[in-house]
Amino acid sequence: xxxxxxxxxxxxxxxxxxxxxxxxxxxxxxxxxxxxxxxxxxxxxxxxxxxxxxxxxxxxxxxxxxxxxxxxxxxxxxxxx
Amino acid sequence: xxxxxxxxxxxxxxxxxxxxxxxxxxxxxxxxxxxxxxxxxxxxxxxxxxxxxxxxxxxxxxxxxxxxxxxxxxxxxxxxx
Amino acid sequence: xxxxxxxxxxxxxxxxxxxxxxxxxxxxxxxxxxxxxxxxxxxxxxxxxxxxxxxxxxxxxxxxxxxxxxxxxxxxxxxxxxxxxxxxxxxxxxxxxxxxxxxxxxxxxxxxxxxxxxxxxxxxxxxxxxxxxxxxxxxxxxxxxxxxxx
Amino acid sequence: xxxxxxxxxxxxxxxxxxxxxxxxxxxxxxxxxxxxxxxxxxxxxxxxxxxxxxxxxxxxxxxxxxxxxxxxxxxxxxxxxxxxxxxxxxxxxxxxxxxxxxxxxxxxxxxxxxxxxxxxxxxxxxxxxxxxxxxxxxxxxxxxxxxxxx
Numbered sequence: 001x002x003x004x005x006x007x008x009x010x011x012x013x014x015x016x017x018x019x020x021x022x023x024x025x026x027x028x029x030x031x032x033x034x035x036x037x038x039x040x041x042x043x044x045x046x047x048x049x050x051x052x053x054x055x056x057x058x059x060x061x062x063x064x065x066x067x068x069x070x071x072x073x074x075x076x077x078x079x080x081x
Numbered sequence: 082x083x084x085x086x087x088x089x090x091x092x093x094x095x096x097x098x099x100x101x102x103x104x105x106x107x108x109x110x111x112x113x114x115x116x117x118x119x120x121x122x123x124x125x126x127x128x129x130x131x132x133x134x135x136x137x138x139x140x141x142x143x144x145x146x147x148x149x150x151x152x153x154x155x156x157x158x159x160x161x162x
Numbered sequence: 163x164x165x166x167x168x169x170x171x172x173x174x175x176x177x178x179x180x181x182x183x184x185x186x187x188x189x190x191x192x193x194x195x196x197x198x199x200x201x202x203x204x205x206x207x208x209x210x211x212x213x214x215x216x217x218x219x220x221x222x223x224x225x226x227x228x229x230x231x232x233x234x235x236x237x238x239x240x241x242x243x244x245x246x247x248x249x250x251x252x253x254x255x256x257x258x259x260x261x262x263x264x265x266x267x268x269x270x271x272x273x274x275x276x277x278x279x280x281x282x283x284x285x286x287x288x289x290x291x292x293x294x295x296x297x298x299x300x301x302x303x304x305x306x307x308x309x310x311x312x
Numbered sequence: 313x314x315x316x317x318x319x320x321x322x323x324x325x326x327x328x329x330x331x332x333x334x335x336x337x338x339x340x341x342x343x344x345x346x347x348x349x350x351x352x353x354x355x356x357x358x359x360x361x362x363x364x365x366x367x368x369x370x371x372x373x374x375x376x377x378x379x380x381x382x383x384x385x386x387x388x389x390x391x392x393x394x395x396x397x398x399x400x401x402x403x404x405x406x407x408x409x410x411x412x413x414x415x416x417x418x419x420x421x422x423x424x425x426x427x428x429x430x431x432x433x434x435x436x437x438x439x440x441x442x443x444x445x446x447x448x449x450x451x452x453x454x455x456x457x458x459x460x461x462x
């Protein structure tokens with residue numbers, strides 16, 4: 001099981017700030033999680049190409065294995081300032 | 082007769098903020114006044130090469146005739162900001 | 163003041179916190195909510211952030227600005243929540259011995275903030291519509307020039 | 313506030329006077345009396361000005377900045393008299409729809425001020441000595457690129 005946190009336009013697309021993924025590959029990479037998300041949540045699919053992934057206060061690469069005990073955070077293109 | 086106003090390092094060199102020139106060429110240019118000043122006030126001479134001249138709120142060119150009824154203002158290199 | 167806050171940004175406090183007698187130049191950049199975007203009238207904005215990472219990005223960006231430029235002070239604060247027209251969403255304060263460096267440092271800080279800070283603008287338009295502004299995809303360390311950022 | 317003043321410069325007042333809902337970017341430059349110059353410790357400074365021309369130069373420079381750059385607001389004030397370390401001798405406030413223009417306008421304004429404003433700095437050093445700083449000779453219209461300045 002993995003908790004996924006959504007920000008910005010992803011919240012709007014999913015209609016929620018958090019999702020739970022129950023079925024995942026073993027020792028998933030971020031990319032593998034994004035693939036599952038795109039399949040299970042078609043409304044998110046158009047945005048996942050330009051999403052960055054984070055856990056805690058750090059970005060992670062998509063080929064990196066994630067820690068499934070912590071939320072995976074999905075960050076769409078940023079517009080601060 | 083012409084009143085001359087001094088600013089910045091020129092005040093220090095002359096020991097005064099104003100000078101009066103009593104003997105001047107007819108219809109003097111700013112350059113002609115500077116020549117008289119350099120002769121009559123040797124302490125000012127080293128600074129006159131880099132001085133700009135003004136009357137009222139405007140700079141004047143050194144080849145310009147001045148209005149002897151108004152002060153001629155001598156402005157050394159500036160250091161504002 | 164923490165760097166991410168839902169309270170109005172306090173420029174006077176930032177100026178006090180960065181006082182430095184060796185610095186002859188002060189440059190402040192303020193990002194202000196303006197009344198138009200993309201040809202439409204804007205009535206207000208909502209800024210949301212991924213807090214834990216945003217605070218860290220600003221702390222690192224202050225440090226990086228101090229290292230890359232001959233500047234002595236750099237402070238950055240960013241607002242979240244609902245902002246009215248005319249309110250400041252971000253303030254950057256840089257102090258340096260010389261003015262060119264202060265300008266360069268402040269510009270670098272705000273330009274880089276826009277590439278790295280996990281913050282999202284949501285516009286409210288005067289025609290009743292609303293929506294997130296599109297932005298800049300965040301680069302992960304593997305994609306960027308420097309490998310140390312994440 | 314008149315542009316040349318012997319009173320402490322009031323940034324808040326300048327910010328209020330330049331409020332503009334169409335501007336997303338604010339850049340403030342402040343020139344601050346610092347505690348060193350040319351390798352010597354400075355304890356204070358005295359700024360003197362040729363008032364009638366200084367006021368006009370600042371008014372024209374604000375206008376010129378508005379014309380040369382896509383900025384919407386430009387205000388410049390300069391202090392005279394005796395200043396302590398840490399006090400502001402000059403403030404430039406520029407507002408523009410976009411930040412690059414606000415930075416460019418503010419930088420142009422302070423860089424050009426230093427070439428044109430009839431103001432003189434007198435330093436007081438911590439070894440008891442004092443003196444006018446050397447500066448930049450003013451250009452008259454005949455010497456400069458543009459014939460309209462005087």
